[in-house]
Amino acid sequence: MARAVTTQRKALNTAIAWTVGFLIFFPILWTILTSFKTEAEAIANPPVILFFDWTLENYGVVQERSNYMRFLWNSIIIAGGSTLLGILIAVPAAWSMAFVPSRRTKDILLWMLSTKMLPAVGVLYPIYLLCIQLGVLDNRIALVVILMLINLPIIVWMLYTYFKEIPGEILEAARMDGAGLKEELLYVLTPMAIPGIASTILLNFILAWNEAFWTLNLTSVDAAPLTAFIASYSSPEGLFFAKLSAASTMAIAPILILGWFSQKQLVRGLTFGAVK
């Protein structure tokens, strides 16, 4: 039986938790607020918190000066492309490992995971060189493939844990009722697998969107996604706080919203089923 909690105690918990939560969230909140200020208000001392003249001017300037849309488009293509390609390759693999396990399934899964542990900097030059030789440095397709390979172990692993949860008895029942392989796949398994696949897509899209080693080192102009776009603000434009904030807000807003939907999958996806 759960213990009864006094209202006082609950109020205290609430106050502490909200304060801590607010402090942790503050840098993001501050960035969003600053993006609506003028440059003068952004560096005002004492800082103005809410009562300033809200303006959208910074967003216009950022788009005009650095063509934000192009970077956004690159991010969407790279994150989306690598995720979908990864799903296409991983679904059959995870499927067969979950439903037709063999003695080696576990070893293969662990080996796949181990490729994820390979430090990127250790293979930086080979990949850089291969990109030059193949003429795909600063190329979106190359990044789609590379990020797909980086996230493939996580995608396979997540799908495997989801597929594993589909009870085998359901398949047997469907077979008893005379379902063939086609019906089995189409009407029984697919509907049960879709939520897992959707969660996997979501988390890996986020991971690919935020990837900042290969995207920084392998792009310059044409294929540069938002990570590189923001890095270009490191100096001296970064000292224009309002514009930096507008650029940052535009880079993180889509992912923050997606991220809130994927909290639960985060644990599963990043601990490989070791914490439940």
Next chain:
Amino acid sequence: MATQSSRSAARIMMAPAVFLLLVWMLVPLCMTLWFSLRDYRPLRGGDLGFVGLENFARFVSSSSFWPAVFTTVLIVGGVLLVSIVFGVLLAMLLDQPMWGQGVVRILVIAPFFVMPTVSALVWKNMFMDPTNGVFAHIWRAFGADPVVWLTDVPILSLILIISWQWLPFATLILLTAFQSLDSEQLEAAEMDGANPLARFFFIALPHLSRAITIVILIQTIFLLAVFAEIFVTTGGAFGTRTLTYLIYQRVLESQNVGLGSAGGVYAIILANIVALFLMRIVGKNLDR
């Protein structure tokens, strides 16, 4: 029951993923190993031939090696310490009954979704800037001189930035582990007169030990590879050059590929040692 035909079908379905990862792992790895044994400088004479293990010896005997190791240990250790200690506290807090738990959870987790370049730049400019940053305002409000964060205490600043990004991850995992803790066990201990501290150290912490181990291992692997945060804040200056950053500079900035590749091999070995422990835990879990 799996039949013979379904087994071979399974093998075919697995083949593309296995093949791609095998190529992705082996080709660059072999190239790195190959380069590490040669004196290869693309901008100064190209490939100057086989030098045996000289690069490996030179990488560890260069004057920037031990400082880089030291910086790496400080940053990885610092972030681990902050994220585990505060992660446990936060997870405990979030596990308590309160109003608006879902909203607080979202607020706490949000930093994890901010891309590294954004969080590093926002912290560097809007918080740590000695003239107009938020911290400078606070310091001045108390009559103190603002700290020039990234020059005076660069490693501490980086630990702060990176911890902010990773605390949510630790908290979320520890919270998940907390929620599987049997509350009856805690109640029984309470009835037997165990004080809150004893309940924490003898019941909650042992229950969390596995989750803590996993957080440490996973974060170590990611923290050893931290790059963007250093790239946009200090660029490796002021003693913030980690091993990863040192290798990056050797390979791409000074284009001494042989030397950098030897460093890369060291990094791979180091990461594999950590990975080995992680795999063991994950593997054990698969058997259950």
